[in-house]
Amino acid sequence: MNVxxxxxxxxxxxxxxxxxxxxxxxxxxxKLILDDSDAYGVEMALQLVDAAGGGEVTxxxxxxxxxxxxxxxxxxxxxxxAVLVSDPSLKGxxxxxxxxxxxxxxxxxxxxxxxxxTESTDGYTGTTPVQLAELxxxxxxxxxxxxxxxxxxxxxxxxxxxxxxxxxxPLPAVVTVTAGVVEPRYPSFKGIMAAKSKPIDEVTVxxxxxxxxxxxxxxxxxxxxxxxxESRGAGEIVVDEGDGAxxxxxxxxxxxxx
Amino acid sequence: xxxxxxxxxxxxxAAGISTSSLELLTAARSLASTVxxxxxxxxxxxxxxxxxxxxxxxxxxVGDLGPALPGVPVAAALAALVAxxxxxxxxxxxxxxxxxxxxxxxxxxxxxxxTNIVGLRDxxxxxxxxxxxxGSITVAAKFTGEGPGIFxxxxxxxxxxxxxxxxxxxxxxxxxxxxATGLATITSSHKEERSGPSLDExxxxxxxxxxxxxxxxxxxxxxxxxxxGGAAGASRAIVDAGWxxxxxxxxxxxxxxxxxxxxxxxxxxxxxxxVGMKGSKTIVAVxxxxxxPIFSIADLGIVGDLHKVLPALIDALKNR
Numbered sequence: 001m002n003v004x005x006x007x008x009x010x011x012x013x014x015x016x017x018x019x020x021x022x023x024x025x026x027x028x029x030x031k032l033i034l035d036d037s038d039a040y041g042v043e044m045a046l047q048l049v050d051a052a053g054g055g056e057v058t059x060x061x062x063x064x065x066x067x068x069x070x071x072x073x074x075x076x077x078x079x080x081x082a083v084l085v086s087d088p089s090l091k092g093x094x095x096x097x098x099x100x101x102x103x104x105x106x107x108x109x110x111x112x113x114x115x116x117x118t119e120s121t122d123g124y125t126g127t128t129p130v131q132l133a134e135l136x137x138x139x140x141x142x143x144x145x146x147x148x149x150x151x152x153x154x155x156x157x158x159x160x161x162x163x164x165x166x167x168x169x170p171l172p173a174v175v176t177v178t179a180g181v182v183e184p185r186y187p188s189f190k191g192i193m194a195a196k197s198k199p200i201d202e203v204t205v206x207x208x209x210x211x212x213x214x215x216x217x218x219x220x221x222x223x224x225x226x227x228x229x230e231s232r233g234a235g236e237i238v239v240d241e242g243d244g245a246x247x248x249x250x251x252x253x254x255x256x257x258x
Numbered sequence: 259x260x261x262x263x264x265x266x267x268x269x270x271x272a273a274g275i276s277t278s279s280l281e282l283l284t285a286a287r288s289l290a291s292t293v294x295x296x297x298x299x300x301x302x303x304x305x306x307x308x309x310x311x312x313x314x315x316x317x318x319x320v321g322d323l324g325p326a327l328p329g330v331p332v333a334a335a336l337a338a339l340v341a342x343x344x345x346x347x348x349x350x351x352x353x354x355x356x357x358x359x360x361x362x363x364x365x366x367x368x369x370x371x372x373t374n375i376v377g378l379r380d381x382x383x384x385x386x387x388x389x390x391x392x393g394s395i396t397v398a399a400k401f402t403g404e405g406p407g408i409f410x411x412x413x414x415x416x417x418x419x420x421x422x423x424x425x426x427x428x429x430x431x432x433x434x435x436x437x438a439t440g441l442a443t444i445t446s447s448h449k450e451e452r453s454g455p456s457l458d459e460x461x462x463x464x465x466x467x468x469x470x471x472x473x474x475x476x477x478x479x480x481x482x483x484x485x486x487g488g489a490a491g492a493s494r495a496i497v498d499a500g501w502x503x504x505x506x507x508x509x510x511x512x513x514x515x516x517x518x519x520x521x522x523x524x525x526x527x528x529x530x531x532x533v534g535m536k537g538s539k540t541i542v543a544v545x546x547x548x549x550x551p552i553f554s555i556a557d558l559g560i561v562g563d564l565h566k567v568l569p570a571l572i573d574a575l576k577n578r
Contacts, residue, residue: 094371161458
């Protein structure tokens with residue numbers, strides 16, 4: 001069984017984030033790493049391919065500046081190859097534009113299943129995988145907390161507001177996973193070395209035939225202003241001297257909770 | 259362009275129509291002269307009264323979807339309705355199914371989406387507000403192309419208020435053929451056993467984070483929540499670690515809560531968590547690190563060992 005995992009390479013969350021002057025979109029010019037949310041998708045894909053007894057995991061990613069560091073991390077985990085779409089005209093692309101790019105990139109490889117995170121850590125729009133599914137005319141199941149493949153059917157436990165639903169879906173399909181769906185493996189030294197020579201097929205917007213549909217103008221939306229949010233100040237901060245609990249009780253009483 | 263017609267995705271729920279949908283109907287009333295709802299399931303006729311009470315003059319009923327996941331059929335029906343006469347804007351709640359509908363609709367209509375909206379105003383056209391960088395920065399945005407705009411709004415951005423208006427007229431809305439895209443089906447539903455209120459509705463939320471040390475310590479959080487008649491929440495760190503299900507997650511990629519009191523134990527207050535709880539009326543935090551960012555927004559902060567404070571607090575409450 002062949003699985004594609006759509007992965008995002010994002011600004012390191014440990015670094016202070018910034019907005020591009022002018023467009024006020026997220027500044028992606030610094031160090032990029034594999035989105036933590038995607039480690040779950042990659043691990044899930046590797047386990048499903050293993051359980052199916054064969055096949056491979058292909059990564060698909062859209063990133064600026066021919067960035068590959070996040071891809072090498074996922075290749076080190078065990079993915080076989082990657083398709084990277086990188087192009088200056090992609091700057092400022094929105095979720096729908098990203099879905100168009102990813103859909104065109106996915107069509108360059110064979111797949112039975114496409115996995116993605118339910119949302120990215122930096123943009124968290126949360127719609128790209130479903131937009132991708134619609135563009136590829138595939139069914140989709142989002143918010144998966146457990147995924148299993150049985151022949152040509154995927155069985156998912158899908159998070160709901162009230163608990164979870166068991167959902168079945170024929171393949172090919174798009175499934176998005178939530179954190180904790182599996183425990184991602186740490187790449188082994190052997191995996192890291194092998195990743196250096198695994199193939200990354202790099203393509204441009206023109207290769208995908210998407211000129212004019214991506215980037216800031218393709219997004220058909222803009223940021224009109226940026227402001228510091230109203231900040232909420234701190235109240236009373238004290239060191240516990242055995243009285244912490246009683247202070248909280250007093251607080252709850254004054255808040256009329258108890 | 260001023261806004262005259264807004265459609266709201268009205269999600270059916272155990273209580274009739276979801277609270278977030280009612281919040282969006284309330285908002286739509288203040289922004290547009292014509293407000294209509296799109297809903298589904300077997301109970302739309304029964305829900306027509308509440309939909310009308312919150313401002314919808316008409317509800318387009320997709321009907322009983324059987325075991326199909328709603329995203330695809332509802333989006334297909336909605337896209338066909340748009341083709342027959344587009345509104346200025348479509349408001350969708352940020353829920354698991356709401357996001358599915360928004361994504362499918364966006365691709366079908368070739369219209370972009372704006373999501374995680376925490377504010378909406380009419381400035382000769384709708385302008386949205388979003389919290390970025392953990393809520394420290396607010397950006398305003400708008401669509402620049404032709405409509406309809408697809409707006410996915412976070413819970414509790416607006417307050418649901420009835421208007422006292424007549425029940426909505428129910429109009430049947432057919433679902434076009436969705437081919438292979440509509441093949442995902444629900445085979446069974448599991449309701450999480452939960453005593454007490456849901457995170458979304460609780461007046462008190464007690465949350466735990468990595469400072470709890472191990473999964474078994476979360477039972478103290480649940481115990482305290484139970485004693486206070488509240489709901490138990492979690493930081494992303496412990497959800498990622500598998501200690502609690504994703505349904506407990508509070509934060510940027512999780513639930514937004516606005517309780518009267520939010521008690522955070524062993525949570526550092528990473529910006530991604532703050533986004534989900536900054537709107538709480540009051541915040542109490544316990545953390546052994548005096549520099550934890552959560553202390554910059556806590557009304558009462560206790561710098562100390564939660565393994566001492568939390569059991570002592572539970573005991574004190576039990577012995578009152």
